[in-house]
Amino acid sequence: MLALEQRPEPSRLWSVASPVLALVITVIIGVLLFLALGKDPVRGLQVFFWEPIRSPYALGELMVKTTPLLLIALGLAVCFRSNVWNIGAEGQFVIGAVLAGAVALTATKDTTRWIVVPILFAGVIGGMAWAAITALLRDRFNANEILVSLMLVYVAQQVLIYLVFGPLKDPAGYNFPQSKTFEAVTQIPRLMHGSRMTIGLPIALAGAAALWVFLFRTRAGFAQQVGGLAPAAARYAGFSSRRALWLALLTSGGAAGLAGALEVAGPLGQLTPYVPQGYGFAAIIVAFVGRLHPVGMVFSALLMSMFYIGGELAQSRLGLPSSLTGVFQGLLLFSLLACDTLMIYRVRWKRPASS
Amino acid sequence: MDQYALLIAATLNSGTVLAIAALGLLINEKAGIVNLGAEGMMLCAAIAGFATTVHTGSDWLGFAAGMGAGALLAGIFGVLAIWLNTNQYATGLALSLFGAGFSAFAGLKYVQEKLPDRTNFTIPVLKDIPVLGPALFRQHPMVYVAIALVIWLVWFLYRSRAGLVLRSVGESPESAHALGYPVRRIRLAAVMAGGALCGLAGAYISIVYTHLWVEGMVAGKGWIALALTTFATWRPARVLLGAYLFGGVTMLQFYFQSIGVDVPSQFLTMLPYLATIVVLALISRNPAWIRVNMPASLGKPFYPGS
Numbered sequence: 001m002l003a004l005e006q007r008p009e010p011s012r013l014w015s016v017a018s019p020v021l022a023l024v025i026t027v028i029i030g031v032l033l034f035l036a037l038g039k040d041p042v043r044g045l046q047v048f049f050w051e052p053i054r055s056p057y058a059l060g061e062l063m064v065k066t067t068p069l070l071l072i073a074l075g076l077a078v079c080f081r082s083n084v085w086n087i088g089a090e091g092q093f094v095i096g097a098v099l100a101g102a103v104a105l106t107a108t109k110d111t112t113r114w115i116v117v118p119i120l121f122a123g124v125i126g127g128m129a130w131a132a133i134t135a136l137l138r139d140r141f142n143a144n145e146i147l148v149s150l151m152l153v154y155v156a157q158q159v160l161i162y163l164v165f166g167p168l169k170d171p172a173g174y175n176f177p178q179s180k181t182f183e184a185v186t187q188i189p190r191l192m193h194g195s196r197m198t199i200g201l202p203i204a205l206a207g208a209a210a211l212w213v214f215l216f217r218t219r220a221g222f223a224q225q226v227g228g229l230a231p232a233a234a235r236y237a238g239f240s241s242r243r244a245l246w247l248a249l250l251t252s253g254g255a256a257g258l259a260g261a262l263e264v265a266g267p268l269g270q271l272t273p274y275v276p277q278g279y280g281f282a283a284i285i286v287a288f289v290g291r292l293h294p295v296g297m298v299f300s301a302l303l304m305s306m307f308y309i310g311g312e313l314a315q316s317r318l319g320l321p322s323s324l325t326g327v328f329q330g331l332l333l334f335s336l337l338a339c340d341t342l343m344i345y346r347v348r349w350k351r352p353a354s355s
Numbered sequence: 356m357d358q359y360a361l362l363i364a365a366t367l368n369s370g371t372v373l374a375i376a377a378l379g380l381l382i383n384e385k386a387g388i389v390n391l392g393a394e395g396m397m398l399c400a401a402i403a404g405f406a407t408t409v410h411t412g413s414d415w416l417g418f419a420a421g422m423g424a425g426a427l428l429a430g431i432f433g434v435l436a437i438w439l440n441t442n443q444y445a446t447g448l449a450l451s452l453f454g455a456g457f458s459a460f461a462g463l464k465y466v467q468e469k470l471p472d473r474t475n476f477t478i479p480v481l482k483d484i485p486v487l488g489p490a491l492f493r494q495h496p497m498v499y500v501a502i503a504l505v506i507w508l509v510w511f512l513y514r515s516r517a518g519l520v521l522r523s524v525g526e527s528p529e530s531a532h533a534l535g536y537p538v539r540r541i542r543l544a545a546v547m548a549g550g551a552l553c554g555l556a557g558a559y560i561s562i563v564y565t566h567l568w569v570e571g572m573v574a575g576k577g578w579i580a581l582a583l584t585t586f587a588t589w590r591p592a593r594v595l596l597g598a599y600l601f602g603g604v605t606m607l608q609f610y611f612q613s614i615g616v617d618v619p620s621q622f623l624t625m626l627p628y629l630a631t632i633v634v635l636a637l638i639s640r641n642p643a644w645i646r647v648n649m650p651a652s653l654g655k656p657f658y659p660g661s
Contacts, residue, residue, distance in 0.1 A: 141637070
């Protein structure tokens with residue numbers, strides 16, 4: 001029978017090959033799915049992997065969705081590396097967007113372009129504050145951060161819905177649940193004409209670089225990760241696990257909140273019940289597929305963005321539901337986890353023990 | 356008085372969903388496995404059950420389909436987490452994300468569908484008792500099945516040999532292995548049983564509770580059920596009590612609305628989620644209390660011979 005044998009140390013080859021193999025498996029299942037649905041699989045693959053990179057405009061759109069995914073995933077990587085299971089980034093994203101939106105709504109005709117700074121700042125604060133609830137309950141009450149952070153996603157969504165149906169509703173909006181459209185001056189600066197890409201993209205890339213330095217070149221970053229890998233060793237070395245918890249949650253909350261601010265004052269331009277688009281959950285997959293490594297996550301964020309755009313195109317071009325995106329995202333994470341086994345174990349053929 | 360009877364009836368109905376799912380998760384956790392995929396399994400089971408009932412007209416076939424869907428997904432989770440030693444949290448999360456996407460994808464055709472005419476279940480004679488009748492004896496049979504399940508589970512876990520083996524696998528898989536029990540197969544069986552119960556709960560939501568299918572309709576009940584096992588310190592009877600308590604909190608929002616309390620509905624919708632957080636914090640406050648009650652190897656992988 002087949003048996004798994006632990007490798008002396010995790011395979012470096014498989015640490016890179018596993019996400020690739022996972023993608024291949026996902027694509028194969030995707031092709032089978034297209035065939036089962038009676039659609040041309042080549043057309044299906046084109047829609048997911050070629051159309052999103054075909055033109056400069058399409059590439060720009062790809063970057064628009066990559067930005068929040070990457071930003072959130074960077075923060076989550078800090079969490080997961082320190083064994084803090086924050087799965088409520090979606091909620092932190094929403095509260096960041098709400099606070100940023102509230103600042104953007106204060107803009108008048110006389111406001112200068114510098115309002116973008118407080119908008120982004122408000123987003124970071126909002127996300128941090130929301131994540132701080134989870135940190136506080138974990139720290140003081142030992143409450144499971146997985147469940148608390150996830151419950152807070154539902155609460156955050158209700159807060160948003162309350163605001164757009166109530167205090168922040170546009171009085172001239174024909175009773176639609178949405179805020180006023182923000183003043184043009186609050187628009188996050190765009191990188192170039194004819195594309196919706198904003199300075200969010202360089203901010204996210206700078207974030208990736210900063211994370212790399214933090215994780216691999218600072219003592220604080222080292223301490224942060226030891227707590228995740230070997231809690232006993234961290235205690236012995238005097239690294240505070242409480243500090244690691246707070247740092248992880250505040251960083252990821254802040255990053256998610258910033259993504260929310262960039263989104264609401266960027267492509268969206270107003271608060272609506274549709275601000276949350278699942279980026280907070282998709283970013284979990286981005287983080288894992290990118291191996292919690294800053295460079296890896298840039299690639300996986302691009303891939304996940306392709307899935308989003310492919311899903312939208314599959315709806316308009318092939319008449320398939322856009323929820324296909326979610327199916328593929330889930331499949332990708334499943335296959336990745338299965339393939340990761342190869343990184344830690346060798347598959348060996350073993351005779352069943354005769355004892 | 357009658358309105359309170361109806362409130363109690365609605366509470367039992369809504370608590371039943373949480374009870375069945377949480378009892379399933381309890382079986383998992385007693386065997387040492389945490390399955391964060393509850394929400395995804397319940398969503399897939401909700402659409403599988405709903406579609407089956409729409410096509411066959413039978414609630415019971417719908418429940419069976421839901422249980423099948425739950426067990427199948429749990430089986431995939433189990434093979435990954437138990438044989439390939441994948442991280443249980445990440446694998447469960449993958450299941451929840453996949454389930455949300457897949458159910459939305461598969462359920463698109465059923466968004467406008469209606470179920471065949473509903474029959475009202477009542478228990479003869481008992482249903483006519485004033486107040487108690489409408490409160491307790493006009494429920495769907497599944498409400499009583501959930502109660503019977505608790506009784507059976509108490510007997511199974513604490514009075515039967517198989518239950519003892521299941522608990523030993525959750526407490527100390529090494530010892531169970533040394534005694535010659537097939538730890539991984541027992542864990543898989545527990546995970547699939549738990550998945551079937553989560554599936555039953557999911558199917559109950561779409562077939563009995565709401566009578567319709569909407570994307571994401573489980574709305575966090577899978578996660579609340581996960582919290583319930585901690586809340587109940589892994590005791591079946593307390594799971595049932597907790598489920599009714601949370602069912603009551605869910606129903607409270609409709610009650611407040613009906614008596615015209617002037618609070619925006621969104622704050623009432625938040626109640627079950629906020630209650631989960633508060634209760635979780637209160638119950639977890641004493642780490643020793645949790646440690647004593649939690650299956651000792653919960654969430655830890657076991658690979659024989661390593």
